[in-house]
Amino acid sequence: MSTPTDRRPAIRQALLIHGIVQGVGFRPHVARLAADLGLAGDCRNDSTAVIIEIEGEPERVEAFIRRIVDDAPPLARITSVTATRTEPRGDAGFAITASTPGTGPRTMVPPDAATCAACLQEMFDPADRRYRHPFISCTDCGPRLTITLDLPYDRHTTTMAGFPMCPECAAEYADPAGRRFHAQPIACHRCGPTLSVVTPDGRTVASGAESSIARIRALIEAGEVVAVKGLGGYHLVCDAGSDAAVGELRRRKQRPDQPFAVMVCDLAAAAELVELPEPAASVLSGPEHPILLLPKVSGSTVSELVAPGLDELGIVLPYTPVHHLLTGSGRPLVVTSGNVSGAPICVDDTDARNRLGAIAAAFLCHDRVIAVPCEDSVLAWTPQGPVPIRRSRGYAPLPIAVPGMTADPAPAVLAAGAEIKNTAALARDGQVFLSGHIGDLGSWESHLAHKTATDQMLRFHRRSPELVVADRHPRYASRAWAGRLADGLGVPLLEVQHHHAHLASLAAESGALEEPILGLVLDGTGYGCDAGIWGCEALLLGDGGTSATRLGHLGDVPLPGGDAGVRNPVRVAAALLLAHGVDLAGTPVAEELSDAERRLLTAAAPARVGWARTSSAGRLFDAVAALVGIRHRITYEAQAAVELEVAARHSDTVVPLRFPLRGSPGPVVLDPGPLVADLADAVRAGVPAEVLARSFHDALAAGLAELVAVLAQRHHPSAVGLTGGVFGNRLLTALLRQRLGATHRVLTHHQVPPNDGGIALGQAVIGAATLARRSGASSNSGHRQPR
Structure with missing residues (x-):
């Protein structure tokens, strides 16, 4: 094939691609596109972006730049493309070169993605070398965040570094035409990782994929409770159709009533248990594979003990190869977080046996380390679409873009989050990055998980905060931790009232921070500005989100x-x-x-x-x-x-x-x-x-x-916002929409939870806006608490 320089004078462009562009098959996509268009150059990762040098005919270079965005891989999310004209070099081909460290704000870590259809087809093909392989993945699916140790995202900076590729995997990794070209989690039966079954006292009773899966399935079918190591931590699993098994899980976990999630093998099985409209099925089967709350159908085979007293079930589809192997019999399974009350999810094998040994009869383990704990995401289905209840696996650490926040390099703000349903957040450059679900900060283990999550966040982004934000409750552990961190860094601590943060969170995800929003903030508890317990507040948000006035x-x-x-x-x-x-x-x-x-x-x-x-x-x-x-x-x-x-x-x-x-x-x-x-x-x-x-x-x-x-007659808000944990109540939300929708623009949550899991977003944007106002012309109008 002749090169572009043989036909017309070539141009050369240096491109910086920012966004979720590492760990999603982006460099292989670029290399294939360059080959298709007959262009020369190279691309590489650094810790901030994908860097491309592309050379050829002007029309082909323009087509290349357009198609790297329009035809991007399914898991990629491009936030910006910067092009700079450089001198042609006469390169003879296109290459993926070694990654470099880079300087400046780091690129985004991609979330984990459910096993894709192509991998599943291989996994259940007896002729395929990855037949029933429990760790099959490719550039379009598999672990990402939960195996990432550092950036740039390459195999040696993940927990796959300890598994050298066999010759067949290495050949696939190097093949530009293949689906596993530069797929960092690439693996097979030969090169690992591997499964094993271990008893609570540490004895290995099965090893290898087939014997381990068979042993665990037999225990489940016999009515036992087992622990299964997943992407982001351990789950406790039992037969969802067995009253005895579910009841025993409740007794051992000391969880008498709180509902459990149910994993089913496919959408057809889900439709036998819950009402499943097509849009909900699309959410359930998307790359995130969340737990989705849906109305029960009558005649279900699932035990009433799974969700006692409720008319909904939390349904999740298998999102790892191990899950597909476990649900192959068609039996619905209870799948609930592998933790003890008040503690975060277990990720370490020994710790899991120590903590869950009195609950689980056996542990299905693997030897790939979990770098970042990550709970399942939970969404509730409404006529307006899904509403997050817990934003974690599949969504974290994707950023929330906040219109109105400074998009240029700006001081970083770290938000400690709430005391319950905790997430932490980092605001930088017009976006807010939220951690996965950490949980309630009522134990030493939870405090350690919170510190680990924030340390990882700062390391991934290579930023040190210039402001730390926390809830103003004087006895919250999150407030104490934030104060120690701010003192250690020598930066200010900003205390934000709880319900103010709720409303700022909703305004941020709605792109309405600069508007006067009248917020109805309803929840269980929040420390008020009068030192009382607030929880049903009418607040007027103003001053770019930095002030909130209590009107009712x-x-x-x-x-x-x-x-x-x-x-x-x-x-x-x-x-x-x-x-x-x-x-x-x-x-x-x-x-x-x-x-x-x-x-x-x-x-x-x-x-x-x-x-x-x-x-x-x-x-x-x-x-x-x-x-x-x-x-x-x-x-x-x-x-x-x-x-x-x-x-x-x-x-x-x-x-x-x-x-x-x-x-x-x-x-x-x-x-x-x-x-x-x-x-x-x-x-x-x-x-x-x-x-x-x-x-x-x-x-x-x-x-x-x-x-x-x-209040609207007095203050003329541009919109009315509904936020706080009580607005997880979909009936109340719908009734208020009916009453308010004809006369007001009504804002509700669709990106972060209305409950305390969304508090960190509000804290972060208030902090960022406060810094911006202090450094700008409005420096005298800083953050003001509700009054």
Whole structure:
């Protein structure tokens, strides 16, 4: 073939390609495209970008630049292409050259991707050399983030470095025409990694793919609970159709009610368990393969113990070759995080045996180290599409682009995140990078996981923060850690009020940070600017997201006994009734309270001794759930609220309930007193719990809509935002959309969770905006807390 220089005068362009362009088959894509167009040059990774030198006829070079974007590999995400004209060199061909370290902001680490169709076809082809290989992957799928030790992304900077390629794999790795050209996790039966089955006391009882899979499947079919090492950590697995197996898992894990996810072999199997519209099927089977919450269908073979009291199942498809081998029998499997209560997911083999040895009968292990722990992502399906509940595997560490944030090289901001459902975040150059789900920071192990995650984030991005941001709660572990880090780095610490961060998170992902947004922020708890417990707030976001003004809130809901009250919604219900002079007699609250509880609450009521005050919507949901007889004691966070929503979805009947506004001028208050009085009367009149649950949702939506109407008339917001963990309640969200949609632009979450898993994004953008304002013309208008 003649080169472009034989036909017309050549030009040469130096290209810098930024984005997710390493670990996704981008250099092989570039090399094949150059060969197709008869162009010369080379490409290489450095830690900041893919660098390409391309030479040939001008029209072909232009076509090359256009097609590297238009025909990019499935997992690539290009954020910018910079081209610089250079002198032609007369190169004779195109080559992929060795990676270099590079300087400046680093490129993005790609997330893990589910096994692709091409690899699955090979995996189940008896004639293929990777037949039933438990680690099959290619440039379009497989582990990425969870095996990455450092950048640039090459085999020696991953945990695959300890597995030398066999001659066949090395040949595929070097073949530009193949699907595994420069695929860093390339492997086969011959060169590893390998599977084994180990007992809790460390004895290996099976090794190799076939015997290990057979041993684990036999244990599952016999009703045992097993632990399986996945991409980002261990899972506990059992037969989802067996009451005995699921019940034993609950007993051993001390998780009596919280729902488990179910893994099924394919979409057809999923459709036998849940309602599965085509758009939801596309989300379920995308490269991320999240757990997706979908309505149950009747006649399911899954045990009722998998999701007791709920009308939805969390469904996930197999996303690793091991999963495909385990689900090959068609048996649905419970797949839940391999951890003990309050601790992060286990990733180390010895640690897993030590912590999970009392739960799992055996451990399906492999010898590839997990570099970055990563939990499964969880999404909820709505008519508007999926809403993140937990953003982790498949999505982390993809950045959130924030319109309005400085896109030029800007100071980095590290956000510590929330105390529960923790994620951390790093803001740099117009984007915010969120860690995977870390969890609740209530244990030493969780604190260590949080520190490890933030250390990895800073190492991957090669940035040291110039500002650290944390929740302003004085007793949060995340706040203490952030303070120590800021002191050690000699940089400022910015404390951000919890609900302000929620609203900034929603505004950031909606591209509305520069707008005056009226936010309804509803959740369980957040430290308020008056040192009280907030949780149902109307805030006006302003000053580019750096200020939030408290315009309204829920009236006081008493919380007797602090955390003990949270665990016992019946006590909150009793205190709320007593505080508003409502007799407990004839309600489920009176029946459920012990004599001791009733005496203590009644005696404390006049002066509210030992009762915290809160404006928490979460506690109001708890109280109503107990008052109408749905849930009196909880075993997991938000259980009462979730079951109240489930009951409400089973009724279309609404009885009137008063939920008036009071307190003008000044913050407008939703008064819960008339609401609970009406509910108590309705309970005594025999109105069914489902009807009252639906009526409460309708009354709350009506009250919030009225609050918005009053405040919008005064402050003229450009949009109304719905955020906070309570807006994981899809019924309430839908009812508010109906009431607000005709007169307001309504913002809801679609990129990060409305719960505390999205807090770090809000903290990060507030921090970045505060730095930008301090260094710009508006330096006097820094961050202001709600007031």
